[in-house]
Amino acid sequence: MKHKHIIIFAALLFVVGASTYVYWTDFTKQETIKVTSSHDYPVAETIDDMTKQSDVVVLGEYTSFDSTWNMARNPDDPSQPDEDNYTEGHLYNFKIVEVVKGNIPSETIKINLRYEETIPLITEQGKKEKIKNKDPLYQKPEFGHRYLLFLNKNKDFDHYYSAVEPFQIMIHKDGKAELKTNLTDKNITIQTLEVDGKKVVLENHAYREEFTDRISGKSLQEILDRIQDITKQ
């Protein structure tokens, strides 16, 4: 009886292994389309640059997720979504403890975080497919933690968004700062997909060569003092 079980188990293992090998061999033999996605956005390494590029700087906490929306809009009427493009934005509610730079009349604001875009894939036949590309700079906010955010006001809608990358500094309970960013050396995210029978390798280049974190470890007070000095200039 024991031997019978071993034979059945070995046979199953062989079938699974052989199927995986055949599938993987076929997959790797497929024609590969390498898609590379790159974006141009302002980057800053210092509190000075982050402050100069921001309309407002606020200290507070993310309190809840609000909603998703299409950031791609009709250029002739931005109140309407773009029918051909989709960029998913995630809106979060943010409770302000202190406005460090600029003027904000309300105690709670909405922060938009760019989450995902769809990009076209052109196949050999010229057919256009849409593939999803998660924003490599997206970081899900952590509720119950204090953040210092460097923001711009959206001119089309009543919310705020990242003025620069990085734009979020988490303040720990001991008052020390931690820069929150995915913008580190050689941060290339890679996804492998199968579209229309073809292997698609999607690379996302979202790094700045030799990016240096000059902020983590500083005290909140030191950062606030520096922002005040820059804002007065």
Place this chain on the structure above:
Amino acid sequence: MDSGESLLKTAWKEAISDWERVQSKVDFSYNSESNSVLNSWYESGSSILGRMTTYRTLNYVSEFIGELNAGHPKITETNYARSTANHELGHAMGLDHTSNGSIMDSNRDRSVVYTPQKDDINGINAIYK
């Protein structure tokens, strides 16, 4: 090149001229049948000024789609669109981001650095020997 807002279309044309003036390894030509396009889209509430998607089937870029963000509040400021268009064409030709003040540096002053710099040209010459 697709139709679009004239300022952004002009920026793409200037960027093509800028790159053709400083290097001789890559030529650009207009072909209405091409799948490669230089265009614009309107993304609201975003710090992104431009994006470039390239497609390689063998080890070279066979097609690309470059877009300038008409929804970015600074795209209409002096030299911003041209600087972004030159940056995106650099990606189309195979350049990555740098940190030396060149057109491929995300931390450049876009009102001042809006054409390919020496490091960008060296990069192209290194790729296309």
